[in-house]
Amino acid sequence: MRLFNVGHCITRFAGLILESPSLAGLRCVRPASAAVASPPKFTLLPAPSLAHGEGLPMSLPADNPPPPDPALPPRPKRRPRYAGKNPRRFEDRYKELAPDRYADDIAKILASGKTPVGTHRPILVAEILEVLAPKPGEVAVDCTLGFGGHAREILGRLQPGGRLIGLDVDPIEQPKTTERLRAAGFGPETFTAVRSNFAGLAKVLATQGLAGADCVLADLGVSSMQLDDPARGFTFKVDGPLDLRLNPQRSPSAAEFLAQVTEARLTAVLTNFADEPHAALLARELARLRQEAPFTRTRQLAEALQGILATHGLSRDRDTDQGCIRRVFQALRIAINDELGALEMLLRQLPSCLNPGGRVAVLTFHSGEDRRVKHAFREGQRAGVYSATIEEVIRPGAEELRANSRSAPAKLRWAVRAA
Helix, strand or coil: CCCCCHHHHHHHHHHHHHHCHHHCCEEEECCCCCCCCCCCEEEECCCCCCCCCCCCCCCCCCCCCCCCCCCCCCCCCCCCCCCCCCCCCHHHCCCCCCCCCCHHHHHHHHHCCCCCCCCCCCCCHHHHHHHHCCCCCCEEEECCCCCCHHHHHHHHHHCCCCEEEEEECCCCCHHHHHHHHHHCCCCCCCEEEEECCHHHHHHHHHHCCCCCEEEEEEECCCCHHHHHCHHHCCCCCCCCECCCCCCCCCCCCHHHHHHHCCHHHHHHHHHHHHCCCCHHHHHHHHHHHHHHCCCCEHHHHHHHHHHHHHHCCCCCCHHHHHHHHHHHHHHHHHHHHCHHHHHHHHHHHHHHHEEEEEEEEEEECCHHHHHHHHHHHHHHHHCCCEEEECCCCECCCHHHHHHCHHHCCCEEEEEEECC
């Protein structure tokens, strides 16, 4: 015969009564004539009132709980949980998005050779400072302010009495950088932020009442803050809107561009802006596929490109596929932002924007940019506009490459305005 603990069962059953309104009227009643050893009998009695403050000692919660005590501090909102040891989604990486609060964690990320999301690591800083040689009292222009890493280093060398003008077209990141530089002690008399493309350098200098600048820097790379945020549409590793605009307030987006560009124009864009070897094939297939469904998401476009490569026997491995996808995204970004057109205008204006003996440094990230800078500086030296320029580009060293893998394609060229 199976034995069981009657008291334990009663205790368990009483717990169910307290938790369930439907069993709240069940009571254990022992008849007076029953022997002590006889098992208990259960009789269903009317349930007591469960109104607030009545009934069972552990009554159910009322429908309208009392309001919180205003004298007590509000309970902090709990941070959402994420799967895994480290968050993968941009919005979940709260420590990297608040570097001032989590300095130790940021230091570990930097030591591992990675860039915390929402930030940017300036490239070839020491080399740029050596080339530009900013001095106290001089005027400098950072044509691509970005996260402000280069600007902060240059500003420190312009004091006392110097001034830096920071240009940027990004309405999202420029106010954040301005706030960081203000917090670092650079007031309006020292640092001025201007919302402008560097193609308008001459106009900006005139507006600021300056005849020229002593140092000009143009870092043509896309900032990590833009690359890491899926909402900006610069990366295909995480799905987001197919945007790619440096200034989201200007049209067209990459999705709009792909919806209306002709096959011939798309072929030229992929060839001229990315040296894509399969430009004609990709343009033809993308023009066909957009008839079935317009391209509106980054992963959608990346998967379509992978499919084209696989269908035509061009998909060898993951690196090959991603290299092609990366080149297509680069070409679209350059096209919709007119990056090379802006660069050519800057190069034409530079001699008239530099004071005699002024220095200019340009940091490029692909061959189309580097060719234009190299030819402009060489032609300027032949014409006597520049007194000196570099013959071989300056590249990141092994230590910087280990610390920041995104610096790999960077090339630095410089020139000096004739006195």
